[in-house]
Amino acid sequence: IMVKCCSAIGCASRCLPNSKLKGLTFHVFPTDENIKRKWVLAMKRLDVNAAGVWEPKKGDVLCSRHFKKTDFDRSAPNIKLKPGVIPSIFDSPSHLQEHSYSVMDSPKKLKHKLDHVISELEDTKKSLRNVLDREKRFQKSLRKTIRELKDECLISQETANRLEAFCWECCQESIERDYIS
Numbered sequence: 001i002m003v004k005c006c007s008a009i010g011c012a013s014r015c016l017p018n019s020k021l022k023g024l025t026f027h028v029f030p031t032d033e034n035i036k037r038k039w040v041l042a043m044k045r046l047d048v049n050a051a052g053v054w055e056p057k058k059g060d061v062l063c064s065r066h067f068k069k070t071d072f073d074r075s076a077p078n079i080k081l082k083p084g085v086i087p088s089i090f091d092s093p094s095h096l097q098e099h100s101y102s103v104m105d106s107p108k109k110l111k112h113k114l115d116h117v118i119s120e121l122e123d124t125k126k127s128l129r130n131v132l133d134r135e136k137r138f139q140k141s142l143r144k145t146i147r148e149l150k151d152e153c154l155i156s157q158e159t160a161n162r163l164e165a166f167c168w169e170c171c172q173e174s175i176e177r178d179y180i181s
Contacts, residue, residue, distance in 0.1 A: 006063040007056060008090055009045050013063035025079050026061040038086045062087055142167050 004015040015026045030036045045054040066087035073082050150160040
C-alpha cells in the first residue's frame with residue numbers, strides 16, 4: 001500500500017495512521033473543475049516535464065496545513081472542508097520560488113509591483129524629508145528660545161550650553177531611532 005503525500009511543494013506531510021491524532025487531515029482535489037483549477041493555481045506548482053501548470057491525478061491530496069482554520073467544517077465526526085474553499089497557506093522554500101517549479105508572475109504584473117514599490121519609496125522619501133525639515137525648524141526655534149533666555153539673563157551661559165547639547169543629542173537620537181533603524 002502506498003503512503004499518500006501532500007502535493008504541495010516543499011510539504012513533507014504524509015498520511016500515516018497517527019496523522020489524525022496530530023490534527024493532520026488530507027483532502028482530495030475537488031471534482032468541480034473550476035474550484036480544482038483555483039486549488040492548482042493557489043499551489044503555484046509547475047509540471048517540469050509538461051512545461052505547464054501541474055495537474056493533480058486521481059488520489060492526489062493536499063494536507064490541512066494549507067487551509068485556514070475557518071476553512072473546515074468541524075460539526076461532523078469527520079473533519080471536512082467547507083464547500084468551495086481554496087487552500088491559501090503555502091510557504092514554498094525560497095530556492096523553489098525562484099525555480100521553474102513555481103509559477104512566475106507575468107512581466108506586466110512584475111512591472112506593476114515594481115512601480116508600486118517605487119511609488120511607495122518616493123512617498124517615504126518625501127515624508128522623511130518633511131520630518132527632517134520639521135526637525136530642523138524645531139531645532140532652530142529651540143536654539144532661538146535658548147539664546148533669548150540667555151540674553152534676558154534668565155539662564156546662565158553654562159545652562160544654555162547644556163540645553164544646546166541636550167537638544168542636539170535628543171534630535172540625533174530621535175532621527176536614528178525613527179528613520180535609520
